[in-house]
Amino acid sequence: MCRRLFLLTTLLLLVGCSPFESKPQAKQGLLDLSAWSWDNDGVIALTGQWSFYWKQLVAPEAFPSSTLDAEGFTQVPNTWHQDLFNNVLPSGTGYATYRLKIQLPADSVPLSLRVNTASTAMRIWINGTSVYEVGKVATSAAEAVPDYKPQVVPISFAPVLDIVIHLSNYHYRKGGLWDALQLGPHRMVARQWIRDYVVVFFLIGSFIIMALYHLILYLYRQNDKSPLYFSIFCLLIVIRTLSTELYIIAQVLPWPWVIRAELLSFYLCVPVFAAFAFAIYPQAVPRVFLRTVTIVTGVFCSIVLIFPPLWSSHTVVPFEVFAVSASLYGLYKVIKAPWHQLDDIVTFLLGLGCLFVALINDSLHANNIIYTFFVAPIGLFFFLFFQSALLSRRFSQTANALEATNSRLEQKNQLIEETNEELSRLNREMDVFVYRTSHDLRAPLTSLLGIINLMREESPSPENKVYLDLQERSIYKLDGFVREILDYSRNSQLAITPEPINFPLLIDETYALYTHLPQYEKIEKRTELNDSTSFMGDTKRLEVVFNNLISNALRYYNPYEEHPYVQISIDVSEKRALIQVEDNGLGIAPEHIDRIFDMFYRASNHQESSGLGLFLVKETIVKMRGTIRVESAVNQGTTFTIDLPNCPEKTEEVPPESAT
Numbered sequence: 085m086c087r088r089l090f091l092l093t094t095l096l097l098l099v100g101c102s103p104f105e106s107k108p109q110a111k112q113g114l115l116d117l118s119a120w121s122w123d124n125d126g127v128i129a130l131t132g133q134w135s136f137y138w139k140q141l142v143a144p145e146a147f148p149s150s151t152l153d154a155e156g157f158t159q160v161p162n163t164w165h166q167d168l169f170n171n172v173l174p175s176g177t178g179y180a181t182y183r184l185k186i187q188l189p190a191d192s193v194p195l196s197l198r199v200n201t202a203s204t205a206m207r208i209w210i211n212g213t214s215v216y217e218v219g220k221v222a223t224s225a226a227e228a229v230p231d232y233k234p235q236v237v238p239i240s241f242a243p244v245l246d247i248v249i250h251l252s253n254y255h256y257r258k259g260g261l262w263d264a265l266q267l268g269p270h271r272m273v274a275r276q277w278i279r280d281y282v283v284v285f286f287l288i289g290s291f292i293i294m295a296l297y298h299l300i301l302y303l304y305r306q307n308d309k310s311p312l313y314f315s316i317f318c319l320l321i322v323i324r325t326l327s328t329e330l331y332i333i334a335q336v337l338p339w340p341w342v343i344r345a346e347l348l349s350f351y352l353c354v355p356v357f358a359a360f361a362f363a364i365y366p367q368a369v370p371r372v373f374l375r376t377v378t379i380v381t382g383v384f385c386s387i388v389l390i391f392p393p394l395w396s397s398h399t400v401v402p403f404e405v406f407a408v409s410a411s412l413y414g415l416y417k418v419i420k421a422p423w424h425q426l427d428d429i430v431t432f433l434l435g436l437g438c439l440f441v442a443l444i445n446d447s448l449h450a451n452n453i454i455y456t457f458f459v460a461p462i463g464l465f466f467f468l469f470f471q472s473a474l475l476s477r478r479f480s481q482t483a484n485a486l487e488a489t490n491s492r493l494e495q496k497n498q499l500i501e502e503t504n505e506e507l508s509r510l511n512r513e514m515d516v517f518v519y520r521t522s523h524d525l526r527a528p529l530t531s532l533l534g535i536i537n538l539m540r541e542e543s544p545s546p547e548n549k550v551y552l553d554l555q556e557r558s559i560y561k562l563d564g565f566v567r568e569i570l571d572y573s574r575n576s577q578l579a580i581t582p583e584p585i586n587f588p589l590l591i592d593e594t595y596a597l598y599t600h601l602p603q604y605e606k607i608e609k610r611t612e613l614n615d616s617t618s619f620m621g622d623t624k625r626l627e628v629v630f631n632n633l634i635s636n637a638l639r640y641y642n643p644y645e646e647h648p649y650v651q652i653s654i655d656v657s658e659k660r661a662l663i664q665v666e667d668n669g670l671g672i673a674p675e676h677i678d679r680i681f682d683m684f685y686r687a688s689n690h691q692e693s694s695g696l697g698l699f700l701v702k703e704t705i706v707k708m709r710g711t712i713r714v715e716s717a718v719n720q721g722t723t724f725t726i727d728l729p730n731c732p733e734k735t736e737e738v739p740p741e742s743a744t
């Protein structure tokens with residue numbers, strides 16, 4: 085898992101190093117959008133080289149008649165610490181003027197400018213008209229007023245936009261336009277703005293629900309502190325989400341307390357999470373580690389509360405180093421501990437991995453080392469989801485253990501035969517429940533696919549067509565997972581029902597299930613059939629086998645292979661059928677061969693899957709008293725060989741509930 089986290093982090097870094105290559109950028113204070121199409125290209129971030137006037141607040145009306153030359157050009161987004169003019173590095177405090185001229189496309193549409201945050205007071209003019217002001221820009225700290233107020237600003241159309249920005253900072257450790265402005269049609273910018281608010285409030289609502297749920301759990305069972313710490317952690321994440329990105333909390337708090345809320349909600353998460361980890365794995369997390377983290381964090385929080393943001397904001401980088409070091413040490417202690425003694429350790433580490441990658445990305449993005457976007461709320465959502473699942477499972481296990489104990493105490497005077505009969509009945513009911521639930525789940529999925537097809541007939545826009553394709557792929561994925569559960573339930577319940585098998589029809593019907601795959605037409609389908617005698621087998625179970633093997637061959641094809649193919653060879657005799665499914669796809673690495681038939685085991689990340697497919701194939705073939713073996717080489721292909729007896733005997737009776 086560590087290797088996967090490293091690869092994901094590397095990918096974020098690579099993506100973030102050159103984020104705007106596909107879109108035009110400003111060059112020496114000019115941005116040419118004459119060839120830009122609002123309908124096709126959408127909103128654009130105003131990135132690149134802006135004219136920069138350090139220690140000057142140049143009035144917009146002074147530019148046309150002025151002979152002032154820009155002191156240089158600065159990259160936006162960026163901070164003043166990262167600009168170098170005449171071998172002099174500007175400090176984090178000061179004031180400056182930014183200017184950008186934009187040549188707009190010919191199509192006249194109502195435009196809007198999305199302004200996020202800048203450090204720490206800003207005023208914007210467009211074509212000489214003041215359109216936005218937050219805080220008070222000044223040439224001295226005594227006159228300047230800091231503030232954050234993200235906003236969407238309507239713009240009057242003109243062939244050329246002359247954007248002038250005054251910016252000052254005397255209240256934070258770094259100044260500058262650290263977030264790119266975004267320009268686009270009003271409807272697109274507004275939709276993007278509303279979407280971001282919807283996502284933020286969805287995450288906040290989710291975090292609050294998690295916090296309240298686990299707080300209630302703690303109130304009913306106070307001897308276990310882990311739900312309490314988890315609840316506090318969720319509430320801190322709520323405050324963190326409100327005080328970052330959209331800065332919703334700035335509507336009710338003065339600017340210094342917005343910064344304090346942002347820093348404190350981050351700093352306090354570290355000791356609270358350490359306490360949570362200690363409550364879950366006391367045998368792995370040392371108590372002295374928890375005390376050390378709490379004391380050090382207390383020092384940082386005291387600095388934030390006592391000193392103004394200009395000073396306390398300088399603690400961010402040292403605390404990030406401390407937090408990462410403490411996290412790595414805690415992770416080392418958890419991994420070093422005997423894993424068999426740590427319940428749900430995989431769930432715990434998965435959540436921690438999501439959070440770790442998100443925080444690394446956001447830290448690098450906030451310091452303008454990479455240019456991606458803030459993903460901490462989403463990373464936190466998945467982190468909290470995994471930890472919530474861990475706690476819920478623990479409570480469920482406790483409840484189940486208590487129920488089982490009570491049941492055993494109540495039944496200890498009963499005969500062993502009666503107990504076994506009751507357990508068998510419960511197992512049958514559970515199998516029927518899984519079967520029926522999986523079966524019923526497919527009906528709404530089929531309805532959704534039908535609705536998507538109807539929407540396609542209405543000639544949707546290209547953007548909506550992309551959304552429909554994404555929805556369709558997600559539904560097909562979910563439908564495949566439900567079918568695997570259904571197949572597993574059927575295989576465990578239903579008896580073998582021999583009947584003549586029509587292999588060509590079975591193969592054609594299986595291929596028809598995957599015509600929606602984009603690579604379907606690229607792959608050659610070959611079939612060789614030698615059936616001098618008929619084969620008697622279980623049709624439903626053979627459908628499961630062919631469905632999983634063919635779908636794997638199609639999904640894991642090698643896109644660099646000039647002639648990809650899937651070949652099915654079937655040789656039927658009086659005693660058995662020998663079936664081979666061969667492809668020249670990506671293949672399976674040798675270290676995975678022995679485990680590919682394990683439940684939920686995935687040998688590749690090339691395609692998302694449940695890890696049930698080959699497990700079902702093996703279980704189904706064993707049910708039919710057959711055998712399966714696999715031969716594979718990476719980038720050369722895979723061959724599955726199946727040996728099935730002809731005319732297998734009926735192995736068990738059909739449960740009356742399942743037969744329905």
